[in-house]
Amino acid sequence: MTDREAELRQLVAELRKHEAVDDAFLAKSFTDRLVIVDIGDGEAVPAAVRDRLADHDVRDADETYGIGAGGSFTGDVGDAARHHFVDLRTRGSHQSYVVD
Template sequence: MGDRTTALRELTTELRTHGDIDDAFLAKSFTDRLVIVDVRGDSGVPSDVADRLVAHDLRGADEVYGDDEHGSFAGTVGDATRHHFVDMQTRGAHQSYVVD
């Protein structure tokens, strides 16, 4: 496991202890590593959490892929809102495999 993966796993572990966070974990899109954060309620990502994500070079997926310059909202999960953040340090470096 690379240093970057270890650092992001440590970050998600720390985020899960935050009172406003239901869950935080790593995931992968077709070419990018993502940090997924489930925030209790619908008040958005707390500013201290957002600052930690930016400090780790993570950006909202909508900001990276779409038109929303600060967006990370991906939908709801139970009573939480899910937010996706792209790892900018390894963006485009991952491969997804298609089985024929």
């Protein structure tokens, strides 16, 4: 495990303790590491959670990918709203698995 992955795993563990967060975990897209945060009760991502993510150079996926400003919502999962955030420090450095 890299130092960055360990740092993000610690961040995710901290986020899970926030009362508005139903779940938080790491994932990968084809080229990026993502932090996924599920927020319950149809609420927006609390400012404290966004600030904590920003402290670790993790930003809204939509803004990062140029889709829009300040967007992270990707859909509902059960009673929670799922939000995707991109790790800017390692953006573009992950390998996708492509079968020829």
